[in-house]
Amino acid sequence: MSLEKYKVISIDPSYRRTGVFTDFAVGTPFLFREGYYSSLVKDKLGPLEFSNLVQVAMFIRDSFVSIYGGVRYRNAVMEYPPPRGSMSPALFALDTLILEELIKISDCIYLVPCNAIKSFLKNQNSKTDIVNFVKGKNKCWGLNHDEASAVVLYEVVLAKLRGEYSGIIYKLKNGNYERL
Numbered sequence: 001m002s003l004e005k006y007k008v009i010s011i012d013p014s015y016r017r018t019g020v021f022t023d024f025a026v027g028t029p030f031l032f033r034e035g036y037y038s039s040l041v042k043d044k045l046g047p048l049e050f051s052n053l054v055q056v057a058m059f060i061r062d063s064f065v066s067i068y069g070g071v072r073y074r075n076a077v078m079e080y081p082p083p084r085g086s087m088s089p090a091l092f093a094l095d096t097l098i099l100e101e102l103i104k105i106s107d108c109i110y111l112v113p114c115n116a117i118k119s120f121l122k123n124q125n126s127k128t129d130i131v132n133f134v135k136g137k138n139k140c141w142g143l144n145h146d147e148a149s150a151v152v153l154y155e156v157v158l159a160k161l162r163g164e165y166s167g168i169i170y171k172l173k174n175g176n177y178e179r180l
Contacts, residue, residue, distance in 0.1 A: 009068060009106070010077035010154040012146055013094050015056060015087075019146030020068065021154060053090045061097040069105060076106035077153045082114050103172070110157045110180075111170040117149060119167050120156045 012019040081091035118125040127145035134148040159165035
């Protein structure tokens with residue numbers, strides 16, 4: 001089984017700049033400009049602090065849904081945070097909200113660990129490396145690191161399904177959860 005080249009959404013969730021990539025059959029990938037989230041979060045909700053993380057996470061989720069919620073996706077790809085770290089609990093809260101929405105709009109969801117990009121790119125994982133990898137494959141324009149990360153997450157899943165990537169990825173489909 002492989003990911004189809006249309007009706008795919010890939011997301012790298014973040015409180016500062018969430019990267020989203022979609023690939024539709026009609027052609028050009030649409031890349032969500034995340035300065036949109038960053039400026040609105042700062043302007044509407046104040047600085048990102050523990051006291052307002054849930055409010056910010058719900059705002060990001062709602063913004064995501066308002067842009068992407070009207071389409072049914074065959075496959076979704078999402079990065080999940082490390083189990084430990086200063087922002088891990090907050091990122092799991094954000095990821096959970098987004099995952100709940102992906103379950104509603106996607107037939108199949110692939111969950112990719114945060115270290116997969118580093119592994120997939122053979123430790124060439126600086127922001128510049130990630131952007132250059134995507135620009136080299138897709139000849140994209142004005143891409144930022146977060147958008148490029150969403151594209152690479154999609155490429156990681158494609159490589160896994162072709163047997164070219166040995167890292168762990170989880171698949172959620174029809175209520176079943178399996179390790180690939």
